[in-house]
Amino acid sequence: xxxxxxxxxxxxxxxxxxxxxxxxxxxxxxxxxxxxxxxxxxxxxxxxxxxxxxxxxxxxxxxxxxxxxxxxxxxxxxxxxxxxxxxxxxxxxxxxxxxxxxxxxxxxxxxxxxxxxxxxxxxxxxxxxxxxxxxxxxxxxxxxxxxxxxxxxxxxxxxxxxxxxxxxxxxxxxxxxxxxxxxxxxxxxxxxxxxxxxxxxxxxxxxxxxxxxxxxxxxx
Amino acid sequence: xxxxxxxxxxxxxxxxxxxxxxxxxxxxxxxxxxxxxxxxxxxxxxxxxxxxxxxxxxxxxxxxxxxxxxxxxxxxxxxxxxxxxxxxxxxxxxxxxxxxxxxxxxxxxxxxxxxxxxxxxxxxxxxxxxxxxxxxxxxxxxxxxxxxxxxxxxxxxxxxxxxxxxxxxxxxxxxxxxxxxxxxxxxxxxxxxxxxxxxxxxxxxxxxxxxxxxxxxxxx
DNA sequence: GTCTGTGAAGAGTTTCACAGCT
DNA sequence: AGCTGTGAAACTCTTCACAGAC
Numbered sequence: 001x002x003x004x005x006x007x008x009x010x011x012x013x014x015x016x017x018x019x020x021x022x023x024x025x026x027x028x029x030x031x032x033x034x035x036x037x038x039x040x041x042x043x044x045x046x047x048x049x050x051x052x053x054x055x056x057x058x059x060x061x062x063x064x065x066x067x068x069x070x071x072x073x074x075x076x077x078x079x080x081x082x083x084x085x086x087x088x089x090x091x092x093x094x095x096x097x098x099x100x101x102x103x104x105x106x107x108x109x110x111x112x113x114x115x116x117x118x119x120x121x122x123x124x125x126x127x128x129x130x131x132x133x134x135x136x137x138x139x140x141x142x143x144x145x146x147x148x149x150x151x152x153x154x155x156x157x158x159x160x161x162x163x164x165x166x167x168x169x170x171x172x173x174x175x176x177x178x179x180x181x182x183x184x185x186x187x188x189x190x191x192x193x194x195x196x197x198x199x200x201x202x203x204x205x206x207x208x209x210x211x212x213x214x215x216x217x218x219x220x
Numbered sequence: 221x222x223x224x225x226x227x228x229x230x231x232x233x234x235x236x237x238x239x240x241x242x243x244x245x246x247x248x249x250x251x252x253x254x255x256x257x258x259x260x261x262x263x264x265x266x267x268x269x270x271x272x273x274x275x276x277x278x279x280x281x282x283x284x285x286x287x288x289x290x291x292x293x294x295x296x297x298x299x300x301x302x303x304x305x306x307x308x309x310x311x312x313x314x315x316x317x318x319x320x321x322x323x324x325x326x327x328x329x330x331x332x333x334x335x336x337x338x339x340x341x342x343x344x345x346x347x348x349x350x351x352x353x354x355x356x357x358x359x360x361x362x363x364x365x366x367x368x369x370x371x372x373x374x375x376x377x378x379x380x381x382x383x384x385x386x387x388x389x390x391x392x393x394x395x396x397x398x399x400x401x402x403x404x405x406x407x408x409x410x411x412x413x414x415x416x417x418x419x420x421x422x423x424x425x426x427x428x429x430x431x432x433x434x435x436x437x438x439x440x
Numbered sequence: 441g442t443c444t445g446t447g448a449a450g451a452g453t454t455t456c457a458c459a460g461c462t
Numbered sequence: 463a464g465c466t467g468t469g470a471a472a473c474t475c476t477t478c479a480c481a482g483a484c
Contacts, residue, residue, distance in 0.1 A: 005453070009421050013414040014398055031465065039398045043465090044455055051467060059466045060462035076417045077424035084416075095315035101373075101396055101413040107420075146419055153321075169426070170419040172412070176321055178234055178259045186422050188415045192392070193321040194233040195408045196304075197296045199366055199390040200327075201229050202406050204297035206389070225475070251443065263443090264477055271445060279444040280484035 008049045012072050014039050015046070019069035031062035081106050083142055085168070087159050088150035089114040089122075089129045092174060096150060097125045109148075111138050115155075132159070136166040146170040153177050160187070228269045232292050234259050235266070239289035251282035301326050303362055305388070307379050308370035309334040309342075309349045312394060316370060317345050329368075331358050335375075352379070356386040366390040373397050380407070 018038050022030055032043040032050075039046075050056055050063075056071055057063045073079050084102070086093055086109050096102070097109055112124055115132045122129050130138060138144070147163045149156055149171060156175035163171055164185055171187045173179055176194060181187050238258050242250055252266040259266075270276055270283075276291055277283045293299050304322070306313055306329050316322070317329055332344055335352045342349050350358060358364070367383045369376055369391060376395035383391055384405055391407045393399055396414060401407050 004421075006418060007453075009418045010414055012421075013396075013411075013417045016417075017397060033465085042455060044457095044468095045453095047466060048454075048468080055467070057466050058462070059460070060464050062465065075421065075424075077420040078417065080420075080424075082416075082420055082423070091315040091318040095311040096412070098311040099412065102416065105413055105417060105420075107413075107416050145423060146416070170423055172415055172419060176233075177237060186419060188419055190410060190412055190415055191230075191233075192316070192319065192410055193325055193327075194230055195392055195410055196302075196322065196327050196366075197233045197236075197298065197325060198226060198229045199392060199406060199408055200297040200300075200302060200325075201224075201232075201295065203302070203365060203390055204295075204300075227475075253443080262477060264446095264479095265475095267443095267445060268476080275445070277444050278484070279482070280442050282443065 002052075004052050008052060009076070011039065011041065011045070011049050012076060015049070016069065016072045016076065016078070019065055019072065022065045023069060027065055029062045030065050030068070032057075034062075078106050081108055082146060083108055083110045083144045085109075085111045085113065085135065085139060085144045085147045085163075086150065087113045087132065087135070087147060087163070088155075088174075089116075089119050089124060090150065090152075093150040094124055096148060097127065107146075110142050110144065111135075132162065135162055139166045139168065144168070146172065149173045149175060151175060222272075224272050228272060229296070231259065231261065231265070231269050232296060235269070236289065236292045236296065236298070239285055239292065242285045243289060247285055249282045250285050250288070252277075254282075298326050301328055302366060303328055303330045303364045305329075305331045305333065305355065305359060305364045305367045305383075306370065307333045307352065307355070307367060307383070308372075308375075308394075309336075309339050309344055310370065310372075313370040314344055316368060317347065327366075330362050330364065331355075333358075352382065355382055359386045359388060364388070366392065369393045369395060371395060 015035055018035060032046040036043040036046045053075055056068055084107050086096060089112050093112065097112065102109065109127065112127045112129045113132045113135050114120060114129050119129050120131045147168050149159050151159050153175045156173065156177055157179055160171060160173070160179045160181060164181060169185050171185065173187055173189050176191050179187060235255055238255060252263040256263040256266045273295055276288055304327050306316060309332050313332070317332065322329065329347065332347045332349045333352045333355050334340060334349050339349050340351045367388050369379050371379050373395045376393065376397055377399055380391060380393070380399045380401060384401060389405050391405065393407055393409050396411050399407060
């Protein structure tokens, strides 16, 4: 088995959402063509993605919506409950606690940390905010699997160091910074500012090409 | 000029942050090697990324921190003020309003929309929430450049349709769904649930390989 | 010696195209 | 006929390696 690419995993997550939707619509079979259309990819891409994990379809008919949904859920570990530690109880952190999609997919925030003495001890949606120094102990006690970092950029690296020391291997980072992690620790970044900057670049590029046929290098 | 890849643009955003940091540290020159190390890429990658836009370095010396920072800001359109419409005044939307990184990079949220009559008319950080039906008018009046969609999945497609009709060409979507847009409209997705699912997959995979040397296909 | 800029090679990902099953 | 599964081809992105500048 080759290593599966991140792109494939991301697409599986997306297919999964379509399958859930199709199942509620009562549709029993779905073709790679139909799934592809919903996700702006080619039918061959859908089939390749799935073929990384086995053969789930029936030639001439397509895939069983229900079976494929369950299979993907299994692959992605969505049947399991993952315990999540949230670090940072600011406005973003608080929003994440209320984000229902997390719980729906089996990601349960079971502990919240901050280093602000004004916040420690307060509650957010039934969870008491703990001091960040208590993190290693609580991670062990509650058997936490992954961490979400929602702190200001300046604090992000030191938080990640604490998480790594506490033995966590999977981190979702919301700070717009590339963070250092030792091998064996996987970090994924959600980066709102960087996404906006990509849009900004396209806006500038589209304005330039509107102004004068060819984009001008010299004008940069 | 070839089309620049999204990956390159994303890395430029990251380099930019490092350059800002280095400038505050008083560092005058930086090599591709040093930038690369900070971002877990190869020095060749850094040089290739920059060479898409011109020649900014000095052989033997590296790049001027200040100049390169300004150049990237220019490429990404960060010198400009972009006017942003936010749709969805729930907990995520409210968090985005307070997210300082946006404003720092020149993305100013100038209007907030929702369809909930309980929210319309209320204020969030000095901005009055408008009814979504007023969006086309306000987008014209304020000359808004891009939109951020922070509404529940079920509402996302209809919101995007409204935005497209109002003439917006650039959309940042937080709903975990692939949305349909006509050609000429660029949509980027920030997808927290999907990122967590990628981590979940790696967790499952790492557990499996720990249990029994080779990953077993049949166990899926 | 140090470091950039870049063509060429290499690696990885996507698409094509068709055999094979229903 | 319709659709999957997959090797091969095409394409894209990354790394190598070295000429050329300081």
